Amino acid sequence: MAKDSAQNVIEDYRFGFHDPETATIRFDSGLSEKVVRDISELKNEPEWMTEIRIKAFHRFEQMPMPKWGSDILETIDFDSIVYFLRSSEKTETNWDDVPEDIKNTFDRLGIPEAEQKWLGGVTAQYESEAVYHSIREDLESQGVIFLDMDSGLKQYPEIVKKYFCSVVPYSDNKFAALNTAVWSGGSFLYIPKGVHVEMPVQAYFRINAKNMGQFERTLIIADEGAKINYVEGCTAPTYSTDSLHSAVVELIALEGSTIRYSTIQNWSANVYNLVTKRGVAHANSTIEWVDGNIGSKLTMKYPAILLRGEGAHAEVISVAYAGKGQHQDTGAKVHHLAPNTTSNILSKSISKHGGRSSYRGMLQVTPKADNCRSKIVCDALILDADSRSDTYPTMEIGNSSADIEHEASVSKASGDQLFYLMSRGHSETEAMGLIVNGFFEPFTRELPMEYAVELNRLLELEMEGSIG
Amino acid sequence: MGEEVLRVENLHVSVDGVEIIKGLNLVINKGEVHAIMGRNGAGKSTLANAIMGHPAYEISAGTIHYLGRPLEDLQVFERARAGMFLSFQYPVVIPGVQVGTFLRKSVKAVRGDDSPSPRQFRVELKETMSLLDMDPSFLGRYVNDGFSGGEKKRLEILQMLLLQPKLALLDETDSGLDIDALKVIADGINSVTNAAGCLVITHYQRLLDHVKPDFVHVMIDGVIVKTGGPGLAGQLEEKGYEWLDSVV
Numbered sequence: 001m002a003k004d005s006a007q008n009v010i011e012d013y014r015f016g017f018h019d020p021e022t023a024t025i026r027f028d029s030g031l032s033e034k035v036v037r038d039i040s041e042l043k044n045e046p047e048w049m050t051e052i053r054i055k056a057f058h059r060f061e062q063m064p065m066p067k068w069g070s071d072i073l074e075t076i077d078f079d080s081i082v083y084f085l086r087s088s089e090k091t092e093t094n095w096d097d098v099p100e101d102i103k104n105t106f107d108r109l110g111i112p113e114a115e116q117k118w119l120g121g122v123t124a125q126y127e128s129e130a131v132y133h134s135i136r137e138d139l140e141s142q143g144v145i146f147l148d149m150d151s152g153l154k155q156y157p158e159i160v161k162k163y164f165c166s167v168v169p170y171s172d173n174k175f176a177a178l179n180t181a182v183w184s185g186g187s188f189l190y191i192p193k194g195v196h197v198e199m200p201v202q203a204y205f206r207i208n209a210k211n212m213g214q215f216e217r218t219l220i221i222a223d224e225g226a227k228i229n230y231v232e233g234c235t236a237p238t239y240s241t242d243s244l245h246s247a248v249v250e251l252i253a254l255e256g257s258t259i260r261y262s263t264i265q266n267w268s269a270n271v272y273n274l275v276t277k278r279g280v281a282h283a284n285s286t287i288e289w290v291d292g293n294i295g296s297k298l299t300m301k302y303p304a305i306l307l308r309g310e311g312a313h314a315e316v317i318s319v320a321y322a323g324k325g326q327h328q329d330t331g332a333k334v335h336h337l338a339p340n341t342t343s344n345i346l347s348k349s350i351s352k353h354g355g356r357s358s359y360r361g362m363l364q365v366t367p368k369a370d371n372c373r374s375k376i377v378c379d380a381l382i383l384d385a386d387s388r389s390d391t392y393p394t395m396e397i398g399n400s401s402a403d404i405e406h407e408a409s410v411s412k413a414s415g416d417q418l419f420y421l422m423s424r425g426h427s428e429t430e431a432m433g434l435i436v437n438g439f440f441e442p443f444t445r446e447l448p449m450e451y452a453v454e455l456n457r458l459l460e461l462e463m464e465g466s467i468g
Numbered sequence: 469m470g471e472e473v474l475r476v477e478n479l480h481v482s483v484d485g486v487e488i489i490k491g492l493n494l495v496i497n498k499g500e501v502h503a504i505m506g507r508n509g510a511g512k513s514t515l516a517n518a519i520m521g522h523p524a525y526e527i528s529a530g531t532i533h534y535l536g537r538p539l540e541d542l543q544v545f546e547r548a549r550a551g552m553f554l555s556f557q558y559p560v561v562i563p564g565v566q567v568g569t570f571l572r573k574s575v576k577a578v579r580g581d582d583s584p585s586p587r588q589f590r591v592e593l594k595e596t597m598s599l600l601d602m603d604p605s606f607l608g609r610y611v612n613d614g615f616s617g618g619e620k621k622r623l624e625i626l627q628m629l630l631l632q633p634k635l636a637l638l639d640e641t642d643s644g645l646d647i648d649a650l651k652v653i654a655d656g657i658n659s660v661t662n663a664a665g666c667l668v669i670t671h672y673q674r675l676l677d678h679v680k681p682d683f684v685h686v687m688i689d690g691v692i693v694k695t696g697g698p699g700l701a702g703q704l705e706e707k708g709y710e711w712l713d714s715v716v
Binding site: 426 | 520522523524543544547548549553554556559560562563564565570573574577578631
């Protein structure tokens with residue numbers, strides 16, 4: 001019975017469709033120094049980038065798998081992954097020029113429609129590279145640069161060279177090394193001094209091919225007093241074999257700027273999602289990670305913020321949903337390196353049908369960081385007896401003036417809540433959907449409305465066929 | 469009197485293996501208000517929850533018919549959609565779910581094809597809330613989260629008026645209310661009594677000063693020991709329940 005219902009959940013994944021593979025260049029599966037060199041050569045990269053890639057590759061080979069996190073990590077077969085796949089010869093600026101199959105996919109995902117209605121710019125990545133890219137003219141005329149990362153490297157090599165690997169060194173962890181070795185695509189975004197970009201800009205990442213490895217690399221620099229709201233979404237087809245998504249995101253918030261980075265991760269249940277996200281916040285700047293993890297087989301992701309300048313602020317709001325066969329190992333890391341810095345972390349997770357969600361957090365206050373404040377709240381909701389939730393908080397407080405609050409709760413959906421909602425005409429599934437949406441509400445209210453509605457719909461779908 | 473709404477025959481209900489209701493009979497017709505009075509632990513709330521279908525309340529014998537059909541095969545939400553409503557003694561907190569959203573979805577679930585259009589719904593909601601002296605800011609709060617006792621009961625009655633039940637079960641709706649709130653809530657209840665059968669569970673006579681019962685039943689130890697007219701409530705208020713203990 002339980003097995004059948006779990007199957008329903010997987011079948012409910014609306015984005016599990018795939019198109020015929022239309023690669024113009026497809027590497028054989030497996031990773032070697034040659035593969036790394038070939039990617040760099042194909043992209044006609046400057047020498048220094050090739051060198052970083054090679055160093056990172058060797059580092060990746062040397063580094064052991066993390067011993068913490070999840071046993072599922074050990075099941076990754078790096079040799080079966082395709083590390084580069086080009087599906088379109090160039091990045092178009094008009095949807096009509098995008099190959100039809102690919103355009104249809106993004107139509108089904110609602111991207112062109114969203115772009116027209118409420119986005120300031122869009123990058124659409126399919127497999128290894130961006131197939132579509134645009135930015136509103138008014139933003140461009142204010143000097144905002146929004147490109148896919150490959151084009152960013154070509155057009156602004158000096159900016160990329162300055163910041164690439166400056167926040168996440170390639171030696172940071174095994175998957176950051178892997179990404180640095182084989183990265184392709186991702187976003188490059190620069191907002192000039194004092195420019196406030198009010199409409200969100202979005203990147204959408206789609207894996208279509210089997211056994212695909214997607215390794216986008218994103219670099220966002222907000223110059224002094226600038227403001228940006230960046231949103232990313234991602235989906236993939238449901239295959240019986242696994243795909244690997246391993247991204248690196250680096251944010252640089254210069255003095256007085258604000259970067260908000262929102263993610264709705266909805267990979268299919270055959271994707272390993274191993275992502276390093278980190279930002280550096282200079283004086284009086286703010287970095288906010290709004291991070292939603294609904295899909296994937298295994299996600300390991302701990303958005304981090306280094307509060308380097310006095311008065312900087314960090315905000316991490318995350319939700320994770322772990323269903324059948326899923327492990328969401330997520331969390332947040334905040335390092336208070338300067339005085340008068342503040343941080344808020346809110347983490348909410350739901351486990352259902354044997355799913356496992358873990359919160360892994362790190363809060364550090366260095367000795368010279370006087371008068372810091374931090375509040376951490378972790379709430380877990382467990383929907384059945386087979387499911388699991390764990391919390392692994394780490395705190396290193398080196399300054400006694402720090403004001404730290406930490407609250408954690410684990411709850412179960414109560415029979416009283418279900419009875420109350422059902423007595424108002426809601427089926428058990430609908431009632432569970434209401435409880436789950438309500439639990440995630442502190443997160444969804446931070447999202448642009450369109451995303452909030454979509455997320456609630458997704459969660460309601462997840463509840464269907466899942467009770468019995 | 470109107471058509472039969474509820475028929476309870478020889479009902480036995482157990483919770484965790486302990487029998488609480490021990491052979492109860494009750495018939496409620498449309499347009500009738502029945503009050504059930506009794507001390508704590510007499511089984512009053514158990515009766516309401518069992519009729520609504522709470523899974524923890526096991527019906528070990530007897531039958532409940534609603535509008536002529538047996539209830540046993542209907543799930544809780546199906547009972548609600550068929551027009552049954554329970555006003556909870558202890559309304560449950562649903563964190564993060566806004567009252568406005570909850571009411572809209574509940575009306576749609578219960579009234580189905582007869583649901584008002586979004587615009588009609590807003591009008592209906594506004595009028596009903598003003599009848600119950602509720603501020604529109606209620607709609608943005610989370611269901612019962614941080615509500616005072618009186619606010620919770622108002623929200624229960626608001627739901628009842630919007631869901632337009634054919635059978636209203638009101639479990640201690642008067643508890644924790646000051647006199648002004650009591651009047652407002654009584655007005656709310658009175659506005660549905662023509663179209664519905666009502667079962668009002670209470671400890672005290674004071675709600676019955678405002679909601680006139682057609683029948684008053686006294687429940688002791690899981691059975692109805694005495695049934696009378698509205699005057700019986702006054703007698704209980706004066707004399708307590710001791711004089712009835714000998715009846716058991």
